[in-house]
Each structure stands twice: as C-alpha cells, then as structure tokens.
Amino acid sequence: GAGVSQTPSNKVTEKGKYVELRCDPISGHTALYWYRQSLGQGPEFLIYFQGTGAADDSGLPNDRFFAVRPEGSVSTLKIQRTERGDSAVYLCASSLKSGANVLTFGAGSRLTVL
C-alpha cells in the first residue's frame, strides 16, 4: 500500500481482556517496528522484525506482550490480560531495510483499557 496501515484506529477494552492490534507495512519493506506512545511522551520502542523473525524484542515490557509477523509482511501485536497502564497509542513503522534508514509510521492504534 501507499503507507503503513494500522487497525483498529481506536480500541476500548476492559481490564483483563485480550487485544490484538494489526499493522500492514509498506509493500517491500522488510523491517517492521512497534512503538508505544503515552500522552506527552516520545515513542517508546517495543519490538523490531527483520523479515519474519523478531530481531530485537528488548522493549517488550513483560510477557503479556507478544508480536508476530508470520509471512514477513503483516504484523500483529498481542496483549494478554490488559491493564489500565497499557493504555497508549501503539505505533507501527516500517523501513526498506534495517540500519539508519527512514522509518515510515502509521497513524497508530489508540488503546484504552477501562
């Protein structure tokens, strides 16, 4: 596609529920990143994929967070047993390759945990 597409744009859920957020990167981009942005803060790195594999998942806050990219294109961020502190905008970005390359961001998925 022309840009990075993220769905849903908004998600409201209850504490303890399971949530999936989807990212469709720019066609041909092999690197994919997930970030989390809280109000008034800069984006915080979560995980980075090169192709199908998670090359760096050091930013995932705990084992409730998991992400997959089974075919090297679309990625899904999965959050189990959501907590109110998980409320944030989850941003996805892709780049042509890894390294000091330009990341193109999607508009984000705003998650609200009640």
Next chain:
Amino acid sequence: EDQVTQSPEALRLQEGESSSLNCSYTVSGLRGLFWYRQDPGKGPEFLFTLYSAGEEKEKERLKATLTKKESFLHITAPKPEDSATYLCAVNPNSGYALNFGKGTSLLVTP
C-alpha cells in the same frame, strides 16, 4: 545507556519569529540522528536524517544541524502551519531501533 533530551518541552512563537529547538544525546556510537514532526492524532512524519558532525540539511523553513553531542532544528520565519510536536531520535550502532526524545511542542500564533 543511550539518552535523548529535547528542550524546551514547549515553545510558543509569533508568526515570523525565528527560533531553535535543541536535542542533546549520549550514545555509544551514532549511526544516525533523525528529526520527525508529529501532528495531533497522527504518526510521526520524517523530516531529516543526519549522520556525522558538521552535517546540515534544509527543507523549506527548517534547517537541522549536528554536532558530536547535540542537534538543532532551526525554524526561520515560522508560520501557523508549522505548529506540531518535533521529535528527535538517535539510531545507535548497537541496534536498529530509534530511541526518541520526549519532543518539543511548538505553537506558532498569527
């Protein structure tokens, strides 16, 4: 530990009033420094990449410069449409992710 500090947190300018935003960084080897613009409700939009000290890049009313310890985003004769949050990020040699600062929220009034 890699750190990115942006100042000021917020800046209000009159239209036409030039100013500079600062990004100080500490990183164990810099692969690149990035500036992004973010409008409310949208993802960050790429502006510039700088790779080495002394490098400068320009785009319309914006000019980015880089030293070994900091980067400046100079805004010349800003217009209200320049109002946004400006984010600085570093890509260290040790990894592939960008480490972002908290951003500077810029408001340009007519």
